[in-house]
Amino acid sequence: MTNDEHRRTTWETATSVPLVVLSLVFIACYSVRVIDTELPSEAQIAVGAVIGLIWAAFAADYLVRLGLAHDKGLYFRSTLLDLVSVLVPVFRPFLLLNRLRDIPFFRRRSGSSVRIRLLIYAALFVVLFVYSLALAVLAAERGAPGASILSFGDSIWWACVTMTTVGYGDMVPVTVLGRTLAVVLMFGGVAIVGVATATIVSYLNETIGRRRHDR
Incomplete structure (x- = not known):
């Protein structure tokens, strides 16, 4: 490892927890800014500044x-x-996932830590994906x-229905931006459902194969 890479790794380790906290604060502030339409002007300025x-x-x-x-x-x-997460506001909550990988626990290579890390990443990705696009x-x-x-x-209901490819059609976006985000959500939903299905099938096959081997 070069001196530059060592310094970068040291920097990422030192800033990982503070930036995860800032990611959570950003999600909270962005949520308040979008959801609370009656926020006083002073509070709007404060939230915007944060x-x-x-x-x-x-x-x-x-x-x-x-x-x-x-x-x-x-x-x-x-x-x-x-x-992209830095430049595009809708993707900034995903910075939380990016910074988690710099926390020492998420760098472990043991079997249990890898499984736990994958489960945490998968769960957080789905939650952040639906939540941020709904906002x-x-x-x-x-x-x-x-x-x-x-x-x-309404937006959470629509996002869940769209992501799972159910598509009741009771709520639909009418703006160009809304429809563009809907397309992103559709493709993301197909990918998430596909990966989840493949993971479950792989786990079942592995479990069945292990039981047969034990016999």
Whole structure:
């Protein structure tokens, strides 16, 4: 490991927990900003300032890690999700997942820790995926002419129905941004259902094969 890579690893380990906390604070502030339509102007300014400071912190963190990388081109290509999460507000909650990997526990390679890590990642990804897109669609749809997604409850219901490919059709986005996010949610839902099904089938096959071997 080069000196630059060692410094980058040290930086990521030192900042992992604070940035996870900032990710949670960002999710809370973004939620308040979208859901509470009657937030006083002073509170709106305060929430906006906190969101702006957190964004600046993550942008600075990305630039520091990029600067410390030995092969900056390779590092840039391998951390595109980090960059997208910094630049596009709807994907910023996923920075929480990116920073979890820098916590020492999530770097362990033992069998139990790998399984636990995968379960935590999978559960958090699904929750963040549905929650963040539901918030973004609510922000895009609320107030639009002919909109049917008017509350947080509506957006969560719509996101769950869309992700699971049920598609009742009782609520549909009418704005361009809302429909674009709906497409992202559809493709993500198909991928999540497919991966979950494959994982369950693989687990059942492994369990059945182990029992047959024991006999």
